[in-house]
Amino acid sequence: MMEGWGVGGLGSSEMSKETKRPATYADLEALPEHMVGQIIDGELIAMPRPAGPHTVAHTVLIGELYTPFQRGSGGPGGWWFMTEPELHFGDDVLVPDIAGWRIERMPEDQEAPYFSLPPDWVCEVLSPSTAKLDRHRKSEIYAREGVGHVWLLDPVSRTLEVFQLRDGQWVRRGTWSGEVSARAEPFEELELELARLWPRMPQSPQPP
Secondary structure, three states, X not given: OOOOEEOOOOOHHHOOOOOOOOOOHHHHHOOOOOXXXXXXXXXXXXXXXXXXXXXXXXXXXXHHHHHHHHXXXXXXXXXXXXXXXXXXXOOEEEOOOEEEEEHHHOOOOOOOOOEOOOOOEEEEEOOOOOHHHHHHHHHXXXXXXXXXXXXXXXOOOOEEEEEEEEOOXXXXXXXXXXXXXXXXXXXXXXXXXXXXXXXXXXXXXXXX
């Protein structure tokens, strides 16, 4: 699927990049609060905020990473994470589910409404409506901007895919599914229990 893919070669021809007029930041600002807006190749892409399994996986993953890698409690520290940061890369405006910067690269002004410095790592939590966009057009831009690692987390198939950027190409570094534990780049120090990321239905009470 993504193995060995790089800038400009990910089946982007399957998705039209033509628009009647290039979208502007004013178009983003005009969106309702419950919508997440992005501008990719001049196209305004707006989607409702996700719910259900997507939200569970997103929330749990940031919790798992925060303590050892941002606070430095039980882990090496050295990272700064943000959920749904607004990234400005030229005319493109992207909103990954989670992004992480190494502390030595993080801008001092963390109150800025958006960031133009590419993260060192991003995670996209896939859903049926976003998977193609995340795998193709957004990941091409992440490669172009030099993001070091991309995680694709699919709560429906219960799969984590990890890719590293090498010479402008995304190289698969591992795929884990189900309820196994993973040591995934660039956070190998953490044994991530995938079972924590997948929502579980509450058990019905048993009759006496």
